[in-house]
Amino acid sequence: MHKTLRAVLLLIGMSFAISALADEGMWTFDNFPAAKMRAKYGWAPDAAWLKHAQLSSIRLAQGCSASLVSPDGLVMTNHHCARECLSDLADAKHDYIAKGFYAATGADEKRCPELEANQLVEITDVTKQMEAATAGKSDRAFHEAERTAIAKIESACGTAADVRCQVVTLYHGGVYDLYKYKRYQDIRVVFAPEEIAAFFGGDPDNFTFPRFDLDTAFVRIYEQGKPLHADNYLKFATRGVKEGDIAFTSGNPGATEREDTLAQLEYQRDVAQPFILNLYSELRGVLTEFGTKGPEEARTSNTMRFLVENSLKAYKGRQLALVQGSLMADKARAEAAFRKRVMADPKLAAADSGAWNAVATAVSHGRDIFVRNSMLERIPPRLSPLLGHAVALNRYAAEIGKPDGQRLEEFSDANFPALKLQITSPAPIHAKLEKTILAWWLTKLRENLGTSDGDVRKLMGKRSPEEIAAALVDGTKLTDAKLRARLLTGGAKAINAYHDPLIDFARVLDPLARAVRTDYEDNVKAVITKNAALIAKARFVLEGKNAYPDATFTLRLSYGAVAGYQENGHAVAPVTNFAEAYAHATGRDPFKLPDSWIKAEKTVNPDTNLDFASTNDIIGGNSGSPVIGRNGEAIGLIFDGNIQSLGGDFGFDASVNRAVAVDVSGITEALKSIYHADRLVKELTP
């Protein structure tokens, strides 16, 4: 190449990298800012491109994203999204987490006990119906009216078991959309590498870049016992990305709080996040030491420790964003300025100016009840699957007879199938781990609510946490998935007639947990939703509907480009390759590559891309999202963001916020040269 020309290209590349800084936005598919993108990139996708991307995208109901990558229902997602499935299918002799998994034939594909996949097929605006239902109502009445209207709309839409309908509250109540999904519950695992390849660098490297991870798994959607035929899927790109390539992510960012008021952010900074950070830090310590007790203890606690460590690091990143830099000061300034504009408009002032104070009052009540709500309602089922089953069964008996709209949200007709899959899941229960975790939870409950708290006394009496945990776990038969399924089939009568120490304990817990949940839903959540909607509408009036809504674990498209960034004064290159992965290895956990990689070192192409960073705006829930190229092909697989991206919960720092993906060319190379997964390679690159 002519030298001068090359220098010019380099220059373009560089200036591009600089102009590529700001790609904020998690756009709904019905409001993609094509003009804005075209202005910056000289090109934007058309309606057909968008439809193809939408229908190729898959949501994993338990909290991840994914994509169809073959006409035979093959789905690409992260190893860490298939991790619980692999752990559920494993036993002491088949450790699929440590050894990986590969189904050499279709018959070897194993069904994941709890995985549900959703494909978004239609979006309908139902704001008017919702507004009519909640007009003039507040607090409990508002919450009930909202729930009833949502259930009614969802029921009318959900005409078959394989249709999942969800009314999505966007702009915190400014817009309500009905999202209609195709629901799949027969998902089978096809391939997963060894954990140490998927999560190479472990917790120390998590949420950093450069990375060298093959955080990849393939599962397959089955329908009526056969692989799904997919009309829309993403073809695998045949070469790796390079700096400046246009990159989209299509996935389900879980939750952001960018529209929150200052009072809400202060609550996060001062109350919610510190509490969770301390609690999970201690739990992490417990799990770390528990895992040193023996190989079975290590194996059975490994997934939970991974989830806790991952959450912890995410919370730390979020907290950093709130206490470092100018985010809080910027929010305070922007909020004050916007409130002034609302006050200056007589109509808006009359309708909306009280909204911020109403939110602040609700948040203040939220501060008071946060710990109780966490310790009694939110956290127990997450910590203990066993207690979670008992709580869910017991609540099912109480909820199922109620009209759809009056039930707890997770028992609505639209949501219950996903919960049912969990309750009846044959995933093993680890009794020793359950006892440790339950005893620990009770200790924390007593510590946080106080020894003489009425709820604590009702739950614990004079017994010690260890005694109670042992009695619950040893005394229950709910470890048996078949029994749980039978009870569910038997309905309220069968459940209410069933007694054992665990479900009886859940019956003592239930009114206490419900009381604080109701308080939260009526006096915090409903008030915030109602008033945040007023703020959102004032924004629509003053600024138009040009903004994207906060993330809601629903499908969003982000556009951007493959790009590095500056960190501590040095440039971070955007793409890594296999040679760098081998160089990063120390032979010691978590920097140890698996034997398969060591064996293949000579045959794998060292220059093939492995991971890359891009400017896409993503957050937790986006894990497993495909990175899509300009031609609608899969070019990568999102598995992480850098530490700076975690502040994305509260605001987007365009200069350093980066998404982190596996390059599909790296996936293909690994499948070919390391794993010899020929059947899969042929399906992906026919």
Add this chain to the structure above:
Amino acid sequence: MHKTLRAVLLLIGMSFAISALADEGMWTFDNFPAAKMRAKYGWAPDAAWLKHAQLSSIRLAQGCSASLVSPDGLVMTNHHCARECLSDLADAKHDYIAKGFYAATGADEKRCPELEANQLVEITDVTKQMEAATAGKSDRAFHEAERTAIAKIESACGTAADVRCQVVTLYHGGVYDLYKYKRYQDIRVVFAPEEIAAFFGGDPDNFTFPRFDLDTAFVRIYEQGKPLHADNYLKFATRGVKEGDIAFTSGNPGATEREDTLAQLEYQRDVAQPFILNLYSELRGVLTEFGTKGPEEARTSNTMRFLVENSLKAYKGRQLALVQGSLMADKARAEAAFRKRVMADPKLAAADSGAWNAVATAVSHGRDIFVRNSMLERIPPRLSPLLGHAVALNRYAAEIGKPDGQRLEEFSDANFPALKLQITSPAPIHAKLEKTILAWWLTKLRENLGTSDGDVRKLMGKRSPEEIAAALVDGTKLTDAKLRARLLTGGAKAINAYHDPLIDFARVLDPLARAVRTDYEDNVKAVITKNAALIAKARFVLEGKNAYPDATFTLRLSYGAVAGYQENGHAVAPVTNFAEAYAHATGRDPFKLPDSWIKAEKTVNPDTNLDFASTNDIIGGNSGSPVIGRNGEAIGLIFDGNIQSLGGDFGFDASVNRAVAVDVSGITEALKSIYHADRLVKELTP
């Protein structure tokens, strides 16, 4: 008693309780506000009273307070202050923590390996000398000049091995005082109850009231192998306290930050405290599970877990004060108002108005280096006594040849004897616990500084934390106290010639840890000291010297009264008794009373006072302080504060801040009726 008269007395009691709210102040003995106290209580101590209290007060150099309570050198302190001594003296067959300790004869009294006791005999103002030495200097030069001047003054004063001299920086540099102590290093344990009696209610009840703890231990000071003859000691009161009784505490509050600027408090709220809270939470989890591995693991980790849990709860209380209520807003307002007054005075404005910004800049640098300083310099010796020994020995070799004022502070002539006691202590090293803790520390080091951090690489290379920890602990002979003593005696030459994996590791660590410590001392601490002194002096000019200085782990007197308080809308009574203790027991840890108590239930007087709350202004370090009555007698023994008192680090909330003490009448009753410690009873109440 005549009914009407009694009603009047009750009324007086009540109104007194209300007027007793505000007893803020940790007063130095040379600036006690007698007039202020007299105005409120109608009485105040005279010079003789103060001298007697001062000379009866004892500081335990490792971080507690205590008092002489007999002419034969008997010293009263908390069980939790003697806990490490009891743990050090214990072995698998003699668990003095679980079973308690009682020396039936003088010959049975056992020497504590690491305890040093100090008695404050003289206070001299040396501000002028110090100011002359540091005049016109900044940063590193300021720090060096300050250290040199301090060492010079301390050396001139410390004329004998049993004299400990310390220049105390009061008002953050506004005043320098020379404190001259008598130093005692032969301290023997006389009595301690079972831990479950001392710490009844455990972590759940810690920092709460009402309490029912016998957190009491007795040790004895020996001089030249014989019990010390004490001219000044506190006689035991012969009856229990009652609401309204005047109460003094004479002890050594560790550190408060009430004079800190807003920038410093934000740093505490946003950076320092959250980091420690997360780190210790995780460590707590590790220790909790470690302790379940077996009885030896439980025994050897018990004291560390106790210390970690105690710190954690204290940090939580401090953090609550910063994020709840109006403390931060009050500080911001007061600081702004005071800065305005400084600006309005031309002389002060010229000299001092830049002080706040200078502090803020230093604090900002402190934010940047906090984690490195914590993980490399401050925390390792606290976590691992073994690594602490290696670090100290290695540093001794480097420091001992330098002029006194240029050494690291803990190696100065005045301070080194206390450190030497630790280095040569025969306290057992628990190898399994050391390995767990060292591996955990290295994991956190790597996590917090980053995998590719230069310091991390130097320390860890390609080895795993577990490998390194095993190599250090298995490979060292520094577990042998005699070897450590020999090396110390051999000086730099012997130490430098000695090699094993642990001390060689300490040699790699040392320059990294020193670098960040020096950075902190020169660019954070020195700048803050210099500028905080300017602020303090501006305050002396504008407000006079009527305030007490922030706590500095030096002797302070607080006055107040026995008083209850209001909590969540109900009244908390100020005094508990033995009957309530028995009622509080559930038979399960940590609400289980020891067998000795169960056996004595019939004989112990149920109405005798056990614990009480008072309005005294105390903080960590005050543990073990005597509560002194109007007549100069011991009426109680401080062992805790309520959770509200922990905010006392940053500001005093007069309505709910309470000190918590054991009533000496409860101590006497327990010694008599439960422990049958006749020799001790006779000595205390002759």
